[in-house]
Amino acid sequence: MKILTCPMNGPRNIDEFQSFGPVRAEPDPDRTADADWSRHLFRAENRRGIVIEWWRHVPSNYFFLAERDLVSNEIIRTFDASERRAQP
């Protein structure tokens, strides 16, 4: 059983969480050319390495971020979305 430590609910079975995939830039749909919009929609990060992803704790419907290694599956850290917004 893999444990994910939720910033709000603490360590829980990963079954309680839903992955929403790697964080991506949020382009303005009105100012984005079709090709870039296609990239935004369909080309998510798939590098062998560490990615930052959106996760949701399903029972509490709480969305947060996790840094995870796509090769070793190690969850390096989890944090509240406000921390991301705080970053420059």
Added chain:
Amino acid sequence: MPLRLLKYGLSRDYPVSGDIPATPDLKPSYDVVIVGGGGHGLSCAHHLSKYHGISSVAVIEKGYLAGGNTARNTTTIRSNYITPEGIAFYKEAVELFEGLSQELDFNVMFSQRGQLTLAHTEATLRSFHARAEMGKHLGTRTEVVDQKAVEKLVPSLNMDYGGALEILGGLWHADGGTARHDAVAWGYAAQASRRGVEIHQRTEVEGFEVVGDRVQAVKTNRGRITCGHVLIATGGMNYDVALMAGVELPIRCYPLQAMVTQPLKPWLHTLVSSVSLHTYLVQSSRGEVVIGGSSDPYQLYSTRSTLDMKEHLAEGAVHLFPFLQGVRLLRQWAGITDMTPDYSPIMGASPLENLWLDCGWGTWGFKATPVAGKRMAETIAEGRVPDILRPFALERFETFRLLNEMGATAASH
């Protein structure tokens, strides 16, 4: 008995037939370099050499022959998809399997026993009607069947009458079946090598030399080779390998797991799959019950197996066939699958003139081994993408012409 066998073993009348020659030295150049010695790459090599007279072909395989997803798949062969483009393509896939043992002079153990997909909700049943109508329209054998018919097709099923997972009906696909995955790959390899195709095992592609809009050479751990054309058919590694040529594919890698029980007497004569339980079962010709389900719930480059998935698949299997509860598992395994956003493959041209794609096969590509190889060989030989492949072009993501097969793929592959 052993002595009599030894007589054959030592006799000159019965030489040991090495179907696939040992890996030769790399030549400096080939007309076609196929990256990936799985079913798809080998099928393309076979078709190039047999039907297009192109035998200056090297299949470059980093591990051993067909040890990637070809070795790991649960061998569902079917054409009951959703989109007309998808159905037309997979229909040809099934038809080629029907004649494959003859084509390869090798028994691929194709068993067209039909596939039954179960509906436990009205919504699923409605989606089955849509699939059945489209399937019939395009000439496949796909129909919606009621509870009585389901009971008759698979008498040992737990119908769960009155329960939360009552089986309301099914999608019966008489064209569906299975085949022996190793035999398919080895059959193609044997045919191709007989016609001069070189198969280079334990040879890894490490990069491409791109000049202008062409791949000039392929760099491997055993040396550099120049090439007329290159085909990428590297299964779960398609994203990585295409990126080496500067082509970024809309692919994300997810593990897909499966498992198999100890052998039982033959009792399950069709393929059975449940949309709600995310579980499907097929009894192999050895009597083992192969059990599969949906992909892992998050992206990962790993072929580890998990207890979670084992529990999930066992739960689904035991719900459908309660008498399986005491049966032991023999093995569990996983493959890395190259998932596309619309659950359809990416076949045809790439942004580079002589680099061709046979990618995005995710959890559904075994059944397409013959047809993809045939059509990609035609593409490379004639320098033109045939009509049947055009909808699967990489550009569809830029023109937003997706071929959404998720509903026909996520629970059975």
